[in-house]
Amino acid sequence: MTGAEAIQAARNAKSLPYDVLLDLFTFLDATDIVNFLSSSKLLYSHIRDETIWRKLSARYGVRDLSLFGDYTWYDIYTGLLHTYGPLLGLWANDYPYIGNIMECRVNTDRTWYGIICEVWKFPAGNDIPDNDHVNESRTGCRTRIQWYPYSQQSVSFDDMDRLQTPSLHVLSHTNQAIFVHIGEDLAFMPGGEHPQMTGQFPDFPGTQVAWYEYSRELPRILQEPSSEFSDSRDFISPSTQARASYLYSARVDHTFPPALSIYPHPDRGDSLRLHTPQLPRVFRDFRGDGWNDVSIRNRYYPLRSPLRETATTAIGSSGWDPTVLEGIWLGGYWSHGTEVMFLEWDSEQKEVRAWKLTGDVNVPRGAISWRFKVGEDLPDLPVDAFEEVRPEALFSGVATISNFGFLPDDRSETPVYVALIGLDDIRVSWPELLPTSRFRRYKGRDLPSEQVVGGVRRATLWL
Numbered sequence: 001m002t003g004a005e006a007i008q009a010a011r012n013a014k015s016l017p018y019d020v021l022l023d024l025f026t027f028l029d030a031t032d033i034v035n036f037l038s039s040s041k042l043l044y045s046h047i048r049d050e051t052i053w054r055k056l057s058a059r060y061g062v063r064d065l066s067l068f069g070d071y072t073w074y075d076i077y078t079g080l081l082h083t084y085g086p087l088l089g090l091w092a093n094d095y096p097y098i099g100n101i102m103e104c105r106v107n108t109d110r111t112w113y114g115i116i117c118e119v120w121k122f123p124a125g126n127d128i129p130d131n132d133h134v135n136e137s138r139t140g141c142r143t144r145i146q147w148y149p150y151s152q153q154s155v156s157f158d159d160m161d162r163l164q165t166p167s168l169h170v171l172s173h174t175n176q177a178i179f180v181h182i183g184e185d186l187a188f189m190p191g192g193e194h195p196q197m198t199g200q201f202p203d204f205p206g207t208q209v210a211w212y213e214y215s216r217e218l219p220r221i222l223q224e225p226s227s228e229f230s231d232s233r234d235f236i237s238p239s240t241q242a243r244a245s246y247l248y249s250a251r252v253d254h255t256f257p258p259a260l261s262i263y264p265h266p267d268r269g270d271s272l273r274l275h276t277p278q279l280p281r282v283f284r285d286f287r288g289d290g291w292n293d294v295s296i297r298n299r300y301y302p303l304r305s306p307l308r309e310t311a312t313t314a315i316g317s318s319g320w321d322p323t324v325l326e327g328i329w330l331g332g333y334w335s336h337g338t339e340v341m342f343l344e345w346d347s348e349q350k351e352v353r354a355w356k357l358t359g360d361v362n363v364p365r366g367a368i369s370w371r372f373k374v375g376e377d378l379p380d381l382p383v384d385a386f387e388e389v390r391p392e393a394l395f396s397g398v399a400t401i402s403n404f405g406f407l408p409d410d411r412s413e414t415p416v417y418v419a420l421i422g423l424d425d426i427r428v429s430w431p432e433l434l435p436t437s438r439f440r441r442y443k444g445r446d447l448p449s450e451q452v453v454g455g456v457r458r459a460t461l462w463l
Helices: 003-011 017-027 031-037 048-057 075-088 238-243 269-275
Strands: 089-093 098-107 115-121 139-144 168-171 174-182 197-200 244-257 259-262 283-286 298-305 328-330 338-346 350-358 368-373 391-402 412-421 425-430 435-442 452-453 456-458
Touching: 017 048, 031 048, 048 075, 075 115, 089 391, 098 174, 098 269, 368 412
Parallel strands: 244 283
Antiparallel strands: 089 098, 089 298, 098 115, 115 139, 139 456, 168 259, 174 197, 174 244, 259 298, 328 338, 328 435, 338 350, 350 368, 368 391, 391 412, 412 425, 425 435, 452 456
16 A cells, blocks of 8 residues: 555544554654644544554664653654664765775663764774684774763753754755876876876765665755866866866766765864765875865765565575675775675676775775675685684675776776685685685674773774
């Protein structure tokens, strides 16, 4: 039954028992329910029925009333979740090269009541154990941010209008893509043999990508127009264009969907660094209009976080379903540190692909890191390809590699071997190129085990 059909059925059934109407409400959104209950004095007497608001809250995964003190389900939904409930979940940022992951959840420490959003941060590459034991004991931390100022006491829902979220915005769709220009200043760097070359970053998101959660809504706040101009290089002097290496934006045919964007408070540089990871200093950021940094708006898109399906047959055997591999994975990339992947199973091409949700200056976010075909003959592995590990299945694949900058002429593919150690553990061997890298499935968080120091949560993500 569609929402419109449910509304019509409810209007025709005002004399039905109330429990039947509650069943009809499962097909309606909150606005339609309120409109229906406002159609008569008798129905309006049920407007604060906790059953209605508890079920609406459950649509956002909120089921524990104790996390909100003395507030009712009506208070929680109308004062918080109706507007900001779509925040709950994971978000992937289009920041050039590196990207970013943000996770929004209900605050559980009971010192204040509401939604908290945290940015995933991982140790720098030099702080990660050697790759043979990559991220066995620790994988990084999440850094806490707040949408609005709050005291250490609880935040009253009555104050929500006053405690606005000035850093949170919803931007309209856009045709602005991000490009990189390598100028004369990099001609003398290793890998800088191609001065004054230009390349476009992978579309993020692309068309019908597996990681994008198409059913997810954006927060119900005013949608703002995205900054649009034909080419931000119009704001750069010709001499700078020739000499400097920089990022810029320009209009393309591809349309990027509406997105979240976070503007830092002018007095809070730390919040800016959370959402704009540090790029190599050789790059200047000319993506804006040259006058206002607000015109550089990084965009967060809803990220799927599918639950792992139970395998009904042994991995790699006849009839096994590679869909069980789909989801978010974390992997070690040597000097670049830990990066976040989304594994996709393409049933038509019979191919598993590891998409980079976060990346680096060699292979950025939005690119395919590695891929392999299912159903092809098993590879003849070098004797020491995976040392003493015994894989459940082996595959030949290819991986994307590039020099600094990910310029079109510098990109290529190299053969790799992919070993499935289990449903949550994958090893990738890069013959004669790099050490074996390890990938672990992201299974969610164990909040009670996380340590909080100075507003930073340190979590072991893979255990």
